[in-house]
Structure formats: structure tokens, C-alpha cells
Amino acid sequence: MLRPYPSGPAPRLCQICGLVNRQQALALQQSKQSSKRSFVTLHASRRLARADGSVPTAPRAARLFATSQPCLKAAKRPQPPPAPKNQNAPQSSSQDGEHGTPRPRPSSKPQSPAADLAELVAAVDRVTKAFLAQQGIPSEHTTLTALRACAKPDLRLILDAQKPSQIPASASRLLDLDRRSKSPATDSLGQTDPSPLRPEDVMKRISNAAYAIVSHPAVSITPQVLDEYVQLQARLGRPETFPYVLELYATKPNPRLVAGSIEYVKANPNKIQNAIEQAVAETALNTAIEAKHLDAAVGVVENAYATKAFLRSKIVKKALLPISVAGAVPVAAYILATNLALLQDSLEPALATNMAFVGILAYFGFTGTIGIVALTTANDQMKRVTWAPGTPLVHRWLYEEQRAALDKVACGFGFSQASRYGEEEGEEFMLLREFILRKSMILDAVELMPGMN
Incomplete structure (x- = not known):
């Protein structure tokens, strides 16, 4: 891009020559003053004389000398004072940047995690109070809505608030003492300031609210309500109430509305309808x-897998069809034997029918017995808990889930390494071993351990 010529008069050639002579004289004078120093060669780059005829000044690069000795750093130029601001010009705000560009102002102050946790707790408390204040028997839909409202808070927010607080216990105690020493312990009314909510407290409040809804006397615990409750507690990671709720599911009196008042009918815990679903029990x-x-964990096993309702439900679901087929085999065998007797002439029809009937029953009887023994004595799925010798096959089949x-x-x-099975110590594990032994089972049978068979 071509630059325009200056608007002023062009400099004459004599003026330029005079300026060049002055520059050479100045350079000779500087060389005389530095005669005691070592030989110095000036840098080739020098600023030419300006067109206005003023004395040129050497740029910063021209004052750096190339010599055998280490060069000295060039002195910093004093910056000129800032130009006075025009009073008529609008003054920039304190939030403007260095180049006069306005900085973006924050729209709103981000809310602290403690305030978010407080809002979650307040919402859960409102839902619980509104549900417990109802009159009459709440429907299943109302109970499910209340539980889902308690499960609505996003647990990722609680877990994100918990991550920054993962510091050693000693350090956290020192920080708490420092905060207490800096902040007043009581307010003007003499009441102690409430401590900030922790993620553990929020999860506990949600868990207690769900338990209060389910354990309310007027609430009827249906399979859908139990499934929703177990899923909620599983998300929170709080299984402490599972044994009590599973027991309430089978033994809680059923509320009924009679003449404007609620009456409670005693429930039969051994009914098939009161059996815990296997998927719900596994989740718990x-x-x-x-x-x-x-x-x-032991409470879940006792109130889910070891109840009579669960055993009866298993018989109905898994054994009713095989038993019905086994009961129909003799009838089908007699009909088949009668038809086979008519196809021969060497024996009497009655004798041939009896012989064919006994043969068919023997075949199905021996084959079925071998299949039942193979099914009930299989132990490939067993890792540490096995059946004690002499346990009946029917008992093994009934209590296999337990x-x-x-x-x-x-x-x-216990230990995760298979080579360390049986080395666990402690009171709790010893009680678990004794509890398993009372169920006709053995924990870590020596003859079935790797390398011992």
C-alpha cells in the first residue's frame, strides 16, 4: 500500500546533507569518549533524519553494541506522563478494561451449593408434610407421586457438592475450628447459628422422608410402592430401612374406610400375594x-428369601407345572398301554396292557428321578456357601435362592481372592458363619475348596 506524500514543503538536499554531517560528528564524539574501552562496532541499523529537520535520536536497537565483552542492558525509557483527560469526554466506568473496552458485567451471582441443598431439603419437607396431612386413605397413585417427588432431586448436584469436601478428617476439623473462631457462635438473640447442610445430611433427610411416607399407618404398601421405595433408597445408597419395610410389606395391617373412620385389618404374612418379588429383593x-x-444384607435375606410366602410363591410358579405333568403321566401311560395291547396277538390284552403300563411308568420314573437328583445336587453355581451333607433334596431346591x-x-x-477364603476374622464375620451354619449350609467347605478335592 502506497503512503501519501506529506502535505508540508519538501526538504531540500542541503538540509539533508547537514543533518547527516551532524550525525557523523556526534558519532565521532562518542567514539572519543569511549576510547579507553575495547573496540566497538556500532549497529548498522540507525534511524534516518526526520523530514522536519530535528536532531535524530538513535533507536533502542542502535544502542546495543556488538563487543567481545558482555553487553549491558539498555536502560528503560521513562514513559511519558498520561495525557490529561478531556473534561467534556465521558468518563469511563471502573469496570472498563485497559484499552477502554467495557468489561462484561455478570448477570447474576451464581448460587452456592449450600443454598441448592437447602432448597432440595425444603422441597422434600413440603412434600412430606402435605402427604402426611391428608385425611383418609391415600391411593396408590398419591403414594407413588409423593415418593417420586422425594426422588426428584438430582443426586449429581449432591455428589458434586460432596467432591470438594473430600479432605482428611484432621484437616476438616482444623478448618471447622478456624471458622468457629472467626465467626460469632451466637447471634443477637443468643441462638446458635445453624451449621451448613452437608450432602450426607441431605441424603438422610430424603431417606427419612420416604420412610415416613411408606410407614404411615394409612398407606397400603403395594408391589409398585415397594419397588419405587427400594429404587429410591438404592439411588441414595441407604439400605438401613430395607429389613423393616420388607417386613411391613407382609405384616402391615390393611386400612379400610368403614362408616367414615379408618379400620385396620390384620394381614396374613404367609399369603402368596405378600411374597417379595425376586427382582426387588436382588436390588435391595x-x-x-x-x-x-x-x-x-442379612435382614433382606431373612425378610425376602426365607419367608413362607416366598417359598409358596416359588412352588406355584416353578413346581406347579412339573407336578401337574407328573400327575398326568399315569393317565397318559395307561391310555398308551391300552392302545399298544391291541396291536399284538401273543398275550392277553389285559396282561399286555399291564406290562406296557408298568414299563412306561418305569421309564418316566427312573428318568425323572435322575433329572431331579442332577438338578438339586448341582453345585457349579456355588462359590463359598454350600449345602451341608445329608440335607434333603427338597429342602435344597426350596431354599436355593436363600x-x-x-x-x-x-x-x-469377605476377601476377594479365592486363595484367602476362610481367613476372615472379626466378630461380624464369625456371626455370619454361624448364621449360615444354622441354615444347613457350610461357609467355605474344605473338601470343596480349590486344591482340596
Whole structure:
């Protein structure tokens, strides 16, 4: 891009020559003054004379000398004082940047995690109070809505608020003491300031609110309500109330509205309808194992897998069809034997029918017995808890889910290495071993351990 010529008169050639002579004289004078120093060569780059005829000044790069000795740093130029501001010009605000560009102002102050946790607790308290203040028997839909409202808070917010507080216990105590010493302990009315909410407190409040809703006397615990409650507590990681709620599911009196008042009918815990669904029981057991809560895990096993309602439900679901087929086999065998007797002439029809009937029954009887023995004595799925010798096959089949649950508990609370099975110590694990032994089971049978068979 071509620059425009200056508007003033052009400099004459004599003026330029005079300026060049002055520059050379100044350079000779500086060389005489530095005659005692070592030989110095000036830098080649020098600023030419300006067109206005003023004395040129050497740029900063021209004052750096190339010599055999280390060069000295160039002195910093004093910056000129700032130009006075025009009074008529609008003054910039204190939030403007260095170049006069206005800085973006924050729209709103971000809310602290403690305030968010307080809002969550307040919302859960409002839902709980509104539900418990109802008159009459709440419907299943109302109970599910209340539980889902308690489960609505985002747990990621609580966990994110918990991450910055992961510091050693000693350091946290020192920080608490420092905060207490700096902040007043009481307010003007003499009341103690409430401590800020912690994520553990928020989870506990939500868990207590859900338990208060389910344990309310007028609430009827249905399978959907129980499933929703277990899922909520599993998200919170608090399995302490699982044994009580599972027991309430089977033994809680059923509320009924009679003549404007609520009456409670005693429930039969051994009914098939009061059996815990296997998927719900597995979720509760896995939550207790992940939380390392041994009492809750054993309570889930006792109130879910070891109840009569669960055993009756298993018989109806898994054994009713095979038993019906086994009962129909003799009838089908006699009809088949009668038809086979008519196809021969060497024996009497009655004798041939009896012989064919006995043969068919013997075939199905021996084959079915071998299948039942193979099914009930299989132990490939067993890791640590096995059946004691002499346990009846029917008992093994009925309580197989309970054995599998106790096996999962033993693996969850014991050593993870198979080579260290049986080396656990402590009062809790000894009680677990004795509890398993009372169920006709053995924990870590020596003859079934690797390398011992």
C-alpha cells in the first residue's frame, strides 16, 4: 500500500546533507569518549533524519553494541506522563478494561451449593408434610407421586457438592475450628447459628422422608410402592430401612374406610400375594452389599428369601407345572398301554396292557428321578456357601435362592481372592458363619475348596 506524500514543503538536499554531517560528528564524539574501552562496532541499523529537520535520536536497537565483552542492558525509557483527560469526554466506568473496552458485567451471582441443598431439603419437607396431612386413605397413585417427588432431586448436584469436601478428617476439623473462631457462635438473640447442610445430611433427610411416607399407618404398601421405595433408597445408597419395610410389606395391617373412620385389618404374612418379588429383593441386597451394611444384607435375606410366602410363591410358579405333568403321566401311560395291547396277538390284552403300563411308568420314573437328583445336587453355581451333607433334596431346591443370597453376602464382605477364603476374622464375620451354619449350609467347605478335592 502506497503512503501519501506529506502535505508540508519538501526538504531540500542541503538540509539533508547537514543533518547527516551532524550525525557523523556526534558519532565521532562518542567514539572519543569511549576510547579507553575495547573496540566497538556500532549497529548498522540507525534511524534516518526526520523530514522536519530535528536532531535524530538513535533507536533502542542502535544502542546495543556488538563487543567481545558482555553487553549491558539498555536502560528503560521513562514513559511519558498520561495525557490529561478531556473534561467534556465521558468518563469511563471502573469496570472498563485497559484499552477502554467495557468489561462484561455478570448477570447474576451464581448460587452456592449450600443454598441448592437447602432448597432440595425444603422441597422434600413440603412434600412430606402435605402427604402426611391428608385425611383418609391415600391411593396408590398419591403414594407413588409423593415418593417420586422425594426422588426428584438430582443426586449429581449432591455428589458434586460432596467432591470438594473430600479432605482428611484432621484437616476438616482444623478448618471447622478456624471458622468457629472467626465467626460469632451466637447471634443477637443468643441462638446458635445453624451449621451448613452437608450432602450426607441431605441424603438422610430424603431417606427419612420416604420412610415416613411408606410407614404411615394409612398407606397400603403395594408391589409398585415397594419397588419405587427400594429404587429410591438404592439411588441414595441407604439400605438401613430395607429389613423393616420388607417386613411391613407382609405384616402391615390393611386400612379400610368403614362408616367414615379408618379400620385396620390384620394381614396374613404367609399369603402368596405378600411374597417379595425376586427382582426387588436382588436390588435391595445389592444395595446393602455395596454400602457394606451387613445387618441390612442379612435382614433382606431373612425378610425376602426365607419367608413362607416366598417359598409358596416359588412352588406355584416353578413346581406347579412339573407336578401337574407328573400327575398326568399315569393317565397318559395307561391310555398308551391300552392302545399298544391291541396291536399284538401273543398275550392277553389285559396282561399286555399291564406290562406296557408298568414299563412306561418305569421309564418316566427312573428318568425323572435322575433329572431331579442332577438338578438339586448341582453345585457349579456355588462359590463359598454350600449345602451341608445329608440335607434333603427338597429342602435344597426350596431354599436355593436363600443360599445364593448368602453366598453373595459372603463374597461381598469377605476377601476377594479365592486363595484367602476362610481367613476372615472379626466378630461380624464369625456371626455370619454361624448364621449360615444354622441354615444347613457350610461357609467355605474344605473338601470343596480349590486344591482340596
